[in-house]
Amino acid sequence: xxxxxxxxxxxxxxxxxxxxxxxxxxxxxxxxxxxxxxxxxxxxxxxxxxxxxxxxxxxxxxxxxxxxxxxxxxxxxxxxxxxxxxxxxxxxxxxxxxxxxxxxxxxxxxxxxxxxxxxxxxxxxxxxxxxxxxxxxxxxxxxxxxxxxxxxxxxxxxxxxxxxxxxxxxxxxxxxxxxxxxxxxxxxxxxxxxxxxxxxxxxxxxxxxxxxxxxxxxxxxxxxxxxxxxxxxxxxxxxxxxxxxxxxxxxxxxxxx
Ligand code: NI
Numbered sequence: 001x002x003x004x005x006x007x008x009x010x011x012x013x014x015x016x017x018x019x020x021x022x023x024x025x026x027x028x029x030x031x032x033x034x035x036x037x038x039x040x041x042x043x044x045x046x047x048x049x050x051x052x053x054x055x056x057x058x059x060x061x062x063x064x065x066x067x068x069x070x071x072x073x074x075x076x077x078x079x080x081x082x083x084x085x086x087x088x089x090x091x092x093x094x095x096x097x098x099x100x101x102x103x104x105x106x107x108x109x110x111x112x113x114x115x116x117x118x119x120x121x122x123x124x125x126x127x128x129x130x131x132x133x134x135x136x137x138x139x140x141x142x143x144x145x146x147x148x149x150x151x152x153x154x155x156x157x158x159x160x161x162x163x164x165x166x167x168x169x170x171x172x173x174x175x176x177x178x179x180x181x182x183x184x185x186x187x188x189x190x191x192x193x194x195x196x197x198x199x200x201x202x203x204x205x206x207x208x209x210x211x212x213x214x215x216x217x218x219x220x221x222x223x224x225x226x227x228x229x230x231x232x233x234x235x236x237x238x239x240x241x242x243x244x245x246x247x248x249x250x251x252x253x254x255x256x257x
Contacts, residue, residue, distance in 0.1 A: 001028035006199035088126030174207030
Protein backbone atom coordinates (compact mmCIF):
# COMPACT_ATOMS: atom_id res chain seq x y z
CA UNK A 1 0.00 0.00 0.00
CA UNK A 2 1.13 3.48 -0.80
CA UNK A 3 1.60 5.91 2.10
CA UNK A 4 1.89 9.68 1.80
CA UNK A 5 4.62 10.07 4.43
CA UNK A 6 4.33 13.87 4.59
CA UNK A 7 1.31 16.04 3.91
CA UNK A 8 -0.33 19.09 5.41
CA UNK A 9 -3.98 18.08 5.26
CA UNK A 10 -4.97 20.98 7.51
CA UNK A 11 -3.88 23.45 4.80
CA UNK A 12 -6.18 21.92 2.18
CA UNK A 13 -9.59 23.49 1.55
CA UNK A 14 -11.39 20.18 2.10
CA UNK A 15 -9.21 17.62 3.86
CA UNK A 16 -12.02 15.04 3.91
CA UNK A 17 -12.62 15.27 0.16
CA UNK A 18 -8.87 15.03 -0.49
CA UNK A 19 -8.60 12.00 1.80
CA UNK A 20 -11.53 10.29 0.06
CA UNK A 21 -9.97 10.91 -3.37
CA UNK A 22 -6.61 9.56 -2.22
CA UNK A 23 -8.18 6.42 -0.73
CA UNK A 24 -10.08 5.81 -3.99
CA UNK A 25 -6.74 6.11 -5.78
CA UNK A 26 -5.12 3.49 -3.59
CA UNK A 27 -3.31 5.61 -1.00
CA UNK A 28 -3.66 3.80 2.31
CA UNK A 29 -1.99 6.02 4.90
CA UNK A 30 -1.19 9.66 5.57
CA UNK A 31 1.24 11.35 7.92
CA UNK A 32 -0.11 14.83 8.58
CA UNK A 33 2.79 17.02 9.66
CA UNK A 34 2.55 19.98 11.99
CA UNK A 35 4.52 23.18 11.42
CA UNK A 36 3.32 25.54 14.14
CA UNK A 37 1.31 26.01 17.31
CA UNK A 38 -1.68 27.55 15.53
CA UNK A 39 -2.33 24.56 13.27
CA UNK A 40 -1.43 21.72 15.59
CA UNK A 41 -4.89 21.08 17.02
CA UNK A 42 -6.28 20.68 13.49
CA UNK A 43 -3.44 18.28 12.64
CA UNK A 44 -4.12 16.16 15.72
CA UNK A 45 -7.90 16.24 15.18
CA UNK A 46 -7.47 14.89 11.63
CA UNK A 47 -5.44 12.00 13.05
CA UNK A 48 -7.97 11.36 15.82
CA UNK A 49 -10.88 11.33 13.36
CA UNK A 50 -9.32 9.13 10.66
CA UNK A 51 -7.92 5.65 11.25
CA UNK A 52 -5.45 6.00 8.36
CA UNK A 53 -4.09 9.43 9.36
CA UNK A 54 -1.22 9.93 11.80
CA UNK A 55 0.13 13.18 13.18
CA UNK A 56 3.52 14.74 13.80
CA UNK A 57 4.09 17.60 16.23
CA UNK A 58 6.76 20.23 15.71
CA UNK A 59 7.80 23.70 14.65
CA UNK A 60 9.06 24.45 11.13
CA UNK A 61 12.32 26.48 10.95
CA UNK A 62 10.50 29.38 9.27
CA UNK A 63 8.01 29.65 12.15
CA UNK A 64 9.33 32.22 14.60
CA UNK A 65 7.39 31.41 17.80
CA UNK A 66 9.95 31.56 20.62
CA UNK A 67 8.11 29.70 23.36
CA UNK A 68 8.24 26.03 22.37
CA UNK A 69 6.58 24.64 25.48
CA UNK A 70 3.42 23.96 23.42
CA UNK A 71 5.21 21.05 21.74
CA UNK A 72 5.62 18.92 24.86
CA UNK A 73 2.18 20.00 26.07
CA UNK A 74 0.56 18.64 22.90
CA UNK A 75 2.63 15.45 22.97
CA UNK A 76 1.46 14.78 26.53
CA UNK A 77 -2.14 15.54 25.55
CA UNK A 78 -2.22 13.16 22.59
CA UNK A 79 0.22 10.47 23.72
CA UNK A 80 -2.43 8.02 24.85
CA UNK A 81 -4.21 8.17 21.49
CA UNK A 82 -1.09 6.63 19.83
CA UNK A 83 -1.82 8.73 16.73
CA UNK A 84 1.14 11.08 17.25
CA UNK A 85 4.04 9.12 15.79
CA UNK A 86 6.82 11.67 15.19
CA UNK A 87 8.20 15.09 16.08
CA UNK A 88 8.59 17.70 13.36
CA UNK A 89 8.80 19.11 10.98
CA UNK A 90 11.91 20.74 12.37
CA UNK A 91 15.24 21.76 10.93
CA UNK A 92 17.09 24.56 9.20
CA UNK A 93 16.14 26.67 6.19
CA UNK A 94 18.77 29.21 5.21
CA UNK A 95 17.31 29.84 1.74
CA UNK A 96 15.98 33.25 2.85
CA UNK A 97 18.67 34.08 5.42
CA UNK A 98 22.02 33.04 3.96
CA UNK A 99 23.75 36.16 5.39
CA UNK A 100 21.78 36.46 8.61
CA UNK A 101 23.60 34.46 11.28
CA UNK A 102 21.28 35.75 13.99
CA UNK A 103 18.29 34.17 12.25
CA UNK A 104 20.30 31.01 11.59
CA UNK A 105 21.15 30.77 15.30
CA UNK A 106 17.48 31.20 16.18
CA UNK A 107 16.65 28.27 13.89
CA UNK A 108 19.49 26.20 15.36
CA UNK A 109 18.27 26.63 18.92
CA UNK A 110 14.69 25.74 17.92
CA UNK A 111 16.00 22.67 16.05
CA UNK A 112 18.20 21.50 18.94
CA UNK A 113 15.36 21.98 21.42
CA UNK A 114 13.16 19.63 19.41
CA UNK A 115 15.92 17.07 18.82
CA UNK A 116 16.57 16.96 22.58
CA UNK A 117 12.86 16.37 23.12
CA UNK A 118 12.88 13.57 20.55
CA UNK A 119 15.91 12.03 22.21
CA UNK A 120 14.29 12.10 25.64
CA UNK A 121 10.84 10.93 24.54
CA UNK A 122 12.17 8.48 21.91
CA UNK A 123 10.24 9.80 18.92
CA UNK A 124 11.53 9.71 15.34
CA UNK A 125 11.88 13.14 13.72
CA UNK A 126 10.93 14.77 10.42
CA UNK A 127 13.70 17.02 9.15
CA UNK A 128 13.32 19.99 6.81
CA UNK A 129 16.65 21.27 5.48
CA UNK A 130 17.46 23.84 2.79
CA UNK A 131 20.83 25.44 2.02
CA UNK A 132 22.12 24.56 5.47
CA UNK A 133 24.08 21.36 4.91
CA UNK A 134 27.02 21.92 7.27
CA UNK A 135 24.95 22.94 10.27
CA UNK A 136 22.34 20.24 9.60
CA UNK A 137 24.95 17.50 9.44
CA UNK A 138 26.82 18.57 12.57
CA UNK A 139 23.63 18.98 14.61
CA UNK A 140 22.27 15.58 13.57
CA UNK A 141 25.63 14.05 14.49
CA UNK A 142 25.34 15.61 17.96
CA UNK A 143 22.04 13.80 18.44
CA UNK A 144 23.24 10.49 17.07
CA UNK A 145 20.68 8.37 18.95
CA UNK A 146 17.79 10.11 17.15
CA UNK A 147 16.37 8.60 13.94
CA UNK A 148 14.08 10.13 11.38
CA UNK A 149 13.50 11.15 7.80
CA UNK A 150 15.02 13.88 5.65
CA UNK A 151 11.76 15.04 4.11
CA UNK A 152 11.29 16.46 0.60
CA UNK A 153 14.99 15.95 0.01
CA UNK A 154 16.64 18.39 -2.41
CA UNK A 155 20.18 18.68 -1.04
CA UNK A 156 23.45 17.02 -2.04
CA UNK A 157 24.30 13.33 -2.03
CA UNK A 158 26.98 14.19 0.58
CA UNK A 159 24.29 15.25 3.07
CA UNK A 160 22.06 12.30 2.14
CA UNK A 161 24.96 9.94 2.77
CA UNK A 162 25.70 11.45 6.20
CA UNK A 163 22.04 11.15 7.15
CA UNK A 164 21.85 7.56 5.88
CA UNK A 165 24.93 6.70 7.95
CA UNK A 166 23.15 8.06 11.02
CA UNK A 167 20.20 5.76 10.27
CA UNK A 168 17.93 8.32 8.61
CA UNK A 169 15.50 7.68 5.78
CA UNK A 170 15.24 9.90 2.69
CA UNK A 171 11.85 11.01 1.42
CA UNK A 172 11.18 12.06 -2.16
CA UNK A 173 8.47 14.58 -3.04
CA UNK A 174 6.99 15.59 -6.39
CA UNK A 175 10.16 17.59 -7.04
CA UNK A 176 11.79 14.37 -8.24
CA UNK A 177 9.45 14.46 -11.28
CA UNK A 178 10.48 18.01 -12.29
CA UNK A 179 12.49 18.33 -15.47
CA UNK A 180 15.30 20.31 -13.85
CA UNK A 181 15.67 18.00 -10.83
CA UNK A 182 18.45 15.78 -12.15
CA UNK A 183 20.44 16.01 -8.93
CA UNK A 184 17.44 14.97 -6.84
CA UNK A 185 16.91 11.97 -9.14
CA UNK A 186 20.56 11.06 -8.77
CA UNK A 187 20.20 11.05 -4.97
CA UNK A 188 17.02 8.93 -5.28
CA UNK A 189 18.88 6.37 -7.36
CA UNK A 190 21.59 6.03 -4.70
CA UNK A 191 19.35 5.71 -1.64
CA UNK A 192 19.11 2.07 -0.49
CA UNK A 193 15.64 0.68 -1.18
CA UNK A 194 15.07 -0.01 2.49
CA UNK A 195 15.56 3.69 3.33
CA UNK A 196 13.32 5.39 0.79
CA UNK A 197 9.99 7.08 1.52
CA UNK A 198 7.63 9.00 -0.72
CA UNK A 199 5.46 12.03 0.05
CA UNK A 200 3.46 14.88 -1.43
CA UNK A 201 4.18 17.75 1.01
CA UNK A 202 0.72 18.84 -0.19
CA UNK A 203 -0.67 21.43 -0.71
CA UNK A 204 2.73 22.38 -2.16
CA UNK A 205 4.95 20.91 -4.88
CA UNK A 206 2.49 18.98 -7.04
CA UNK A 207 4.29 16.43 -9.20
CA UNK A 208 4.21 16.34 -12.99
CA UNK A 209 1.63 16.31 -14.66
CA UNK A 210 -0.03 18.53 -12.03
CA UNK A 211 2.96 20.82 -11.53
CA UNK A 212 1.84 24.34 -10.54
CA UNK A 213 -1.56 23.13 -9.35
CA UNK A 214 -2.61 22.66 -5.74
CA UNK A 215 -1.14 19.40 -4.51
CA UNK A 216 -3.12 16.71 -2.67
CA UNK A 217 -2.27 13.31 -1.16
CA UNK A 218 -3.74 11.46 -4.18
CA UNK A 219 -0.84 12.75 -6.26
CA UNK A 220 1.66 10.68 -4.30
CA UNK A 221 0.64 7.99 -6.81
CA UNK A 222 2.22 10.05 -9.63
CA UNK A 223 5.49 10.50 -7.75
CA UNK A 224 5.53 6.81 -6.83
CA UNK A 225 4.88 5.71 -10.43
CA UNK A 226 7.59 8.04 -11.68
CA UNK A 227 10.12 6.83 -9.13
CA UNK A 228 9.34 3.15 -9.61
CA UNK A 229 9.78 3.58 -13.35
CA UNK A 230 12.95 5.66 -12.97
CA UNK A 231 14.50 3.18 -10.53
CA UNK A 232 13.37 0.21 -12.62
CA UNK A 233 11.39 -1.14 -9.68
CA UNK A 234 8.11 -3.09 -9.90
CA UNK A 235 5.29 -0.83 -8.66
CA UNK A 236 3.93 -3.51 -6.31
CA UNK A 237 7.35 -3.96 -4.76
CA UNK A 238 7.85 -0.20 -4.51
CA UNK A 239 4.58 0.07 -2.58
CA UNK A 240 5.44 -2.85 -0.32
CA UNK A 241 8.99 -1.70 0.49
CA UNK A 242 8.12 1.95 1.10
CA UNK A 243 5.24 0.84 3.35
CA UNK A 244 7.59 -1.44 5.32
CA UNK A 245 10.09 1.44 5.55
CA UNK A 246 7.38 3.72 6.93
CA UNK A 247 6.37 1.33 9.70
CA UNK A 248 10.01 0.43 10.50
CA UNK A 249 10.80 4.11 11.08
CA UNK A 250 7.54 5.21 12.68
CA UNK A 251 7.26 2.40 15.20
CA UNK A 252 4.42 4.11 17.06
CA UNK A 253 2.19 3.80 13.98
CA UNK A 254 0.10 0.69 14.10
CA UNK A 255 -0.64 -0.97 10.78
CA UNK A 256 -4.19 -0.35 9.61
CA UNK A 257 -6.31 -3.52 10.01
NI1 NI B 1 6.17 19.98 4.92
